[in-house]
Amino acid sequence: MDIADVEVFGVFLQSLGHACVNLQLIAGEEAAGACSVDPGSWYPAARFRELFEHVVGCFPNPEPLRERIGTEMMKLWYEHGPGRSIIASAVDFLRYQTGSEGYHSLVRGPESNKGAFSLLELDEPRGRAIIRSTTPFDRAMERGVLLGGLKLTGEVGYVKIENTPDASTFHVEFH
Amino acid sequence: MGRICTAHELLRAVAFDHDVALDEAELEKVFWSYKGLELDLSRERSFFAATNEALARAFEDLARSKRELEVARRELEEINATLEQRVADGVAKLRESERMAAYGQLVAGVVHEIRQPLFAIKTVAYLIAQALRDRDEEAHVAILRTESERLDTLMEDLLDFAKPFNLMRSTVPISVLLRDTIAAFRAQAPASRLEVEVSSDDELVAMLDRIRIQQVLINLLHNAHKHASGATRVELVARPGERCVVITVENDGTPIHGDVASRAFEPFFTTGQGTGLGLAIARRIIEAHGGTIAVAPLQIGTRFTLSLPAEALAG
Numbered sequence: 001m002d003i004a005d006v007e008v009f010g011v012f013l014q015s016l017g018h019a020c021v022n023l024q025l026i027a028g029e030e031a032a033g034a035c036s037v038d039p040g041s042w043y044p045a046a047r048f049r050e051l052f053e054h055v056v057g058c059f060p061n062p063e064p065l066r067e068r069i070g071t072e073m074m075k076l077w078y079e080h081g082p083g084r085s086i087i088a089s090a091v092d093f094l095r096y097q098t099g100s101e102g103y104h105s106l107v108r109g110p111e112s113n114k115g116a117f118s119l120l121e122l123d124e125p126r127g128r129a130i131i132r133s134t135t136p137f138d139r140a141m142e143r144g145v146l147l148g149g150l151k152l153t154g155e156v157g158y159v160k161i162e163n164t165p166d167a168s169t170f171h172v173e174f175h
Numbered sequence: 176m177g178r179i180c181t182a183h184e185l186l187r188a189v190a191f192d193h194d195v196a197l198d199e200a201e202l203e204k205v206f207w208s209y210k211g212l213e214l215d216l217s218r219e220r221s222f223f224a225a226t227n228e229a230l231a232r233a234f235e236d237l238a239r240s241k242r243e244l245e246v247a248r249r250e251l252e253e254i255n256a257t258l259e260q261r262v263a264d265g266v267a268k269l270r271e272s273e274r275m276a277a278y279g280q281l282v283a284g285v286v287h288e289i290r291q292p293l294f295a296i297k298t299v300a301y302l303i304a305q306a307l308r309d310r311d312e313e314a315h316v317a318i319l320r321t322e323s324e325r326l327d328t329l330m331e332d333l334l335d336f337a338k339p340f341n342l343m344r345s346t347v348p349i350s351v352l353l354r355d356t357i358a359a360f361r362a363q364a365p366a367s368r369l370e371v372e373v374s375s376d377d378e379l380v381a382m383l384d385r386i387r388i389q390q391v392l393i394n395l396l397h398n399a400h401k402h403a404s405g406a407t408r409v410e411l412v413a414r415p416g417e418r419c420v421v422i423t424v425e426n427d428g429t430p431i432h433g434d435v436a437s438r439a440f441e442p443f444f445t446t447g448q449g450t451g452l453g454l455a456i457a458r459r460i461i462e463a464h465g466g467t468i469a470v471a472p473l474q475i476g477t478r479f480t481l482s483l484p485a486e487a488l489a490g
Binding site for chain 2: 025060
């Protein structure tokens with residue numbers, strides 16, 4: 001997907017840098033460069049993707065890292081960003097994805113290029129939800145974002161997310 | 176950790192403290208809490224396995240780099256040592272050539288001054304010998320002539336030893352060189368009854384100054400003819416060595432004495448015959464080719480070994 005005209009909000013890019021630092025995936029000048037972002041400005045989405053791919057590209061088996069980076073980013077968004085003021089529960093977090101509201105607060109650009117990250121179904125009593133992603137970002141990282149987001153408030157003990165065989169459709173189970 | 180505590184507290188409440196049953200919702204909470212914990216642990220395990228794998232690879236790369244650096248360091252040290260040795264050799268050669276150049280100038284001047292009166296002495300000795308033919312005094316004049324000739328030879332050797340020379344290298348088939356050497360020796364010493372045998376690979380070819388190497392080999396044949404007591408046979412053998420051409424000249428005379436062998440190539444060292452410069456000149460010629468010459472006594476006879484380095488190998 002072409003992301004030439006897509007931009008990400010500074011706090012989103014900064015979260016990626018901090019997540020990589022917290023997970024000790026980068027250090028030194030590289031870490032300083034990744035974190036030197038104005039959280040209130042907009043940046044090309046390519047910068048986000050390049051940093052992400054560069055970091056995970058250093059590992060022979062990066063799949064668990066991709067997911068973990070997403071989870072760590074959500075911790076930072078919640079603890080040090082606007083997350084705490086936006087959501088109070090796991091279900092809040094899922095509802096926040098309705099109509100890609102959450103995604104579009106962090107990513108902007110032509111619809112066809114920026115895609116969507118939206119809640120399709122929510123069965124709160126059974127602890128089930130379906131999220132559909134058409135973003136230009138990594139699906140394993142997005143699985144981590146969901147995982148981290150659902151556990152942010154601490155009232156949910158069990159979160160399982162399946163996105164196979166269709167990587168873009170996330171089947172969420174939470175209790 | 177919070178979930179572990181919650182689940183544990185709930186379990187404790189059942190198992191140890193009170194006989195109070197948890198309601199269904201609480202039990203379900205404990206169940207999912209532990210299930211979630213199991214899933215999280217599985218995710219943690221995957222994450223750490225991925226980072227550990229990367230760490231293991233990084234350590235392997237580091238170890239490999241360290242080994243490669245060590246090899247490179249050793250190679251550099253060897254190159255450095257070789258370079259230092261080459262510089263030292265070069266400086267020594269330069270000093271030697273400067274010394275020899277000065278020495279050569281001096282010797283050339285002295286030889287020139289001696290040769291003029293010597294030529295006059297030889298001429299007069301010849302005339303006196305003609306006049307005294309068939310008389311008893313002729314023997315005295317013969318001594319005069321012989322000694323004049325010896326002095327003349329000494330002057331030639333001195334000049335040859337002292338003057339600087341440049342090698343005129345060309346591609347030389349070794350078997351041809353050895354055959355020409357024997358022919359030249361026969362012409363110079365027709366009275367010699369030495370049996371000379373040659374053994375060489377017809378394919379063996381080298382870049383040499385043919386005249387100079389032949390001069391060395393003839394000198395060694397003369398050496399066997401004149402100085403190796405009881406020598407009847409000389410064997411010239413040429414063979415390819417390890418990055419060099421090796422030529423041996425072996426006679427079957429009385430073996431050279433150990434003390435003599437160690438000093439054989441010193442200028443003016445002689446056992447009483449000759450000028451003492453022949454082998455010194457031979458060594459100079461071989462070393463100018465970058466090679467070595469050595470002498471060793473055998474059980475029967477003496478062997479001279481010439482080794483000319485790989486640069487001399489042609490083709």
